[in-house]
Amino acid sequence: MKILGISLTMFILLAGISFGIDFIKGYKIPAIKSLNPLYVMEIPELAIMYLLLLFLFVDPVLSFLQKKRNRK
Amino acid sequence: MSYRKLRKKMHYKEQIPDSASDTQKSIDTSITENLNFIKQKTGNSPDIIIRTLAISHDPKVSAAIIHVDGLVDNPTINEFLVQTMEDSVQEKLQDEDLFTVFTEKVVAVGSLETVSDWDTLFQSLLSGDTVILLDGKNEALIASTRGGERRPVEQSDSEITLRGSKEGFTESINTNTALVRRIIKNPNLWVESMNLGKQTNTDLSIMYINGIVDENIVKEVRQRLGRVDLDAILDSGYIEQVIEDESSGLFPTVTHTERPDAVAGNLLEGRVAIFVNGTPHVLIVPAIMIQFFQTPEDYYVRFPISTLIRMLRVFMFLISLIGPAFYVAVTTFHQEMIPTDLLVIIASQTESVPFPAIVEALIMEVTFEILREAGLRMPNKISATISIVGALVIGQGVIQAGIVSPAMVIVVATTAIASLATPNYDIAISARLLRFAFMLGAAIAGFYGIILGLIMLIVHLVSLRSFGIPYMAPFAPLIPKSLKDSIMRGPIWSFNERPKSLNPQNRVRQGTDQKPLPPIKRGMMRAETKEGDKNES
Amino acid sequence: MEKAKISTSQLFIVMILFQLSNSLLIPLAMRAGRDSWLAILIATAISIFLFFIYRALYLYYPSLLLTDYTEKLIGKVLGRTLAFLYILFFLYSAARVLREFGVMLLSFAFPETPLFVASALMILVVIYTIYKGIEVVARTGELLFVVMLMLAFFLFLLIAISGLIDISNLRPTLEDSPKILKTVFTETLYVPFGEIIVFTMIFPYLNQAKKLKKTAVAAISITGVALAFTTILNISVLGVPLIERSLFPLLTTIQSIEVGEFLERLDVIFILALIIGGFFKVAVYTYCALIGTASLFNIKEPSKLAYPLGITVLFTSMVIASNYSQHIEEGLNAFPIYVQLPFQIILPVFLLFIAFIKNRKK
Incomplete structure (x- = not known):
């Protein structure tokens, strides 16, 4: 369970980092759009x-x- | 639990038969009691021959000779036991100990032992020794008379070479160890024997060259064999499966051979051989991947030829692994790779075929596997029928019916021949199985699937170890010095050191100046004046 | 840390494969135009200095991983946070590489395969590899390296035979030297050369610490030369304008090979080299994240982390950008400056400075 917790935390942080970079680059799209590849x-x-x-x-x-x- | 512990303590030295409590009592003084006991123990089996004769008339003392019919050497018993005993029947018993008389004067066979417990007695009796019981003695004599019908030393069917010794191992462990001893006449060739299998009491020997082999490997072999607690050992395959490093894997980490020269060569490299009674297949550990592509004959022919042949074998292995998968990938995903002319031919053939390439391939491969299995187990007389049916049904029928395209038949046939060209059956059979996995990978993702499959295979192979030796040595980890006897076969005169991965105690294999030189370079001109200074020993 | 050792030759091969992998694929230092190969060579030279920074840190703590000695250097809370950030950095880099390879595969060979499936297949192999540990990673590298060498030789031979090379594409050199330097410091230094920061997680496994300097410097220089050579090849075959429009210049170069009637469209075979490279880079990054996590969170069986971390990388690679052009844009303009510069250069220099002060006091 500990391992899963660590991995989940890491994934959330990593997703946060990639949204952060999107934001810095000025892609004015809602964060949820970045999840596009998962939706299609x-x-x-x-x-x-x-x-x-x-x-x-x-x-x-x-x-x-x-x-x-x-x-x- | 306690039984287990006990066994561990006893190690492999001796076996406790199943009905230990029965046989616990020791040999009685009365010969009738003893004979009755033996009869009762063996269920009056008619092949246990018991022969009683008198050895002294006053007082009347009788003796019994017991042996198992068929396991013994009959002339020995007749000439050296029965005959001599009858000759030396004594009119009046002297004071001296009968036993001493017997051991020293009467029994004239090679080896004679005295035992006092039933366990050893039965063990020896059933191994082919003859038991001699004397009235009034609570001990028995065991005369070594092992013999009986055996297959003679013949050429091995499964490992055929054009050059080199024609001798192959037989089912008798003594013959087998002797065959190796005949090749390596060296007191350092050590044999340790043990007895495994609770019901079968199978004889087993490990053989190694002391001073060359790494002690740790021998220790590991002993330890793994000591752990074995099987009911029966009917073939060395039983042992192989319980001492392997990874038994669930597809690749063999123990190799076996039927050839004494192969065993000798491996012993000299620092490996350990395990002989099992009742099978001509001798196990050799540790085994590395590349060994399965080598044959003893490689060393008997000149090195450039064997190098090419070895490379060919590895290539054949790869073809038998990914041949059909490659075809499936190319025709399904990467048609642009095929030159246009060829593509047109293939397309016109596959046009009428109703199935996708992967189904075609699976049909053909499965049919081929069925044919092969049928041909293998079939009596010789019927196998001709099989080949006709196979050739006609598969070769022509399916193509004419338009079920499979001719190109696919060519691919499958090439693969089949490539698979048969792999010299070791164990490794060929793993390729046979993996081929289907690769075909599926190719059907899902084309080359990508094949390449990922190959990477996975490499990862698996490099993670394997056989008795502590990395399976892919000397490639990964790279041992440059050992490369010359791997996929390549360097010249014999360059094999100055034993393989490093086996960590032999004695690294030096031979003199460093074994390369033959033309006489002019040796100074042959001068040598004429100095006779005997050449390489004569 | 697991109980394993790798030899210097294995480290050498792992370093080369790791650095070559996706740098062979993507347009490298293309901002410097036809002088990009010069930019690569300069970056190589600078990255050797960078290596000496990492090595100096390693020499202070020869048996510890980067994520272990941060704690010793800047205290428990800060050090552990930094170590965790490094692990995230590794995972993020792995995800970036995975995405690049997924897209490369789809655009070149498998237009109908979904990205997720391609990435998932790759990550499953990576998971299996890192599950087996560093020794297996290194040994796999040894075997794959031979394949790469053979392919490289074959490729060069084919290009040479097919007579595609046009040296005039390379002239004039040194048009705009400030631009070259700018490219070096904003781009090339970080990918692939700065990425050797992951090897601070692998140096402790080396069995002959003394030979580290020679091995690593050799590996970095060879990589640099190989990359510069590849770039020269690309430029001389394709010319700068074509490369600027190409997503994967090397593959375009290979596609233009045509020898006789038979050998054409060979890019499918050379995808083999690129898959090997991509696999290896993702594997090394994920492995370093794995041992880092294991030691940071005190996990007794590091191999159990392989699957969860692999899946994390897979999903991160999916959400990293909504499309590939955005991904490339970030990779060129944001990732190097905001992430790689601090993690690859600023923080190690800072750590080295602290290590220097701490050890002087003693």
């Missing part, structure tokens, strides 16, 4: 994306189950 996805792409995101939770869940088993 087609179904297979979305499927892959969700699959990749799902895999993020495999390891934490497994280690959680392991801990639970060990406690028993």
